[in-house]
Amino acid sequence: MVINTIGVVGAGTMGNGIAQTFAVAGIPVILTDVAQAQLDRALKSIDGSLERLVKKDKMTADAKAAALANIRTATTTEAQQEADVIVEAATENLDLKLRIFADLDRVAKPGAILASNTSYLDVNEIAHFTDRPGSVLGMHFFSPANVMKLLEIVRGADTKPEMLATAISVARKIGKVPVVV
Numbered sequence: 001m002v003i004n005t006i007g008v009v010g011a012g013t014m015g016n017g018i019a020q021t022f023a024v025a026g027i028p029v030i031l032t033d034v035a036q037a038q039l040d041r042a043l044k045s046i047d048g049s050l051e052r053l054v055k056k057d058k059m060t061a062d063a064k065a066a067a068l069a070n071i072r073t074a075t076t077t078e079a080q081q082e083a084d085v086i087v088e089a090a091t092e093n094l095d096l097k098l099r100i101f102a103d104l105d106r107v108a109k110p111g112a113i114l115a116s117n118t119s120y121l122d123v124n125e126i127a128h129f130t131d132r133p134g135s136v137l138g139m140h141f142f143s144p145a146n147v148m149k150l151l152e153i154v155r156g157a158d159t160k161p162e163m164l165a166t167a168i169s170v171a172r173k174i175g176k177v178p179v180v181v
Helices: 013-022 036-055 061-069 077-082 096-106 123-127 159-172
Strands: 006-009 029-032 070-072 085-086 113-116 136-141 150-153 177-180
Touching: 006 013, 006 077, 006 123, 013 029, 013 036, 013 061, 013 136, 029 036, 029 077, 029 123, 036 061, 061 070, 061 150, 070 077, 070 085, 070 096, 077 096, 085 136, 096 113, 096 177, 136 159, 150 159, 159 177
Parallel strands: 006 029, 006 085, 029 070, 085 113, 113 136, 150 177
Antiparallel strands: 136 150
8 A cells, every 4th residue: 555645633742743754754743733822832842853853963954844844734634535544643532532432534535544542442442433443553653753763553453454454564663563452
């Protein structure tokens, strides 16, 4: 599966780090959150994080500009329609995650991977709240997501092998060490 665009839902600390990771790897990101103020804070945080890398000579100013140009923001889930992989990075609240996944199930294109960044909630329960449980898995980034190398990929009971293989490939493309659990 070719990955042209990544969606990230939730512009808090984890969502920021996840979006930054993909953007720095050269993958366009659609970062969504219900609050524009949260998106504005996220972009400021990402800009600051990248600027620190520039000051430490770990990134050029041009690379920083390119990474920032890879991030679009929106306050509606509909913006995720073109994403090939959508990573939900909301707080660890099952009811909230179920609502997000129901909404993503409604708007995501056929074949898109719907991934949760959950650290402990049941991916199977989340998957069965959608009409596409075979496309749902966990992609648990460790904090800070833009620094930590480990990416736990949680295979659900119904996760299709090709979706799992794509998640592993994406993890490697962004410089993470994927561990399937």
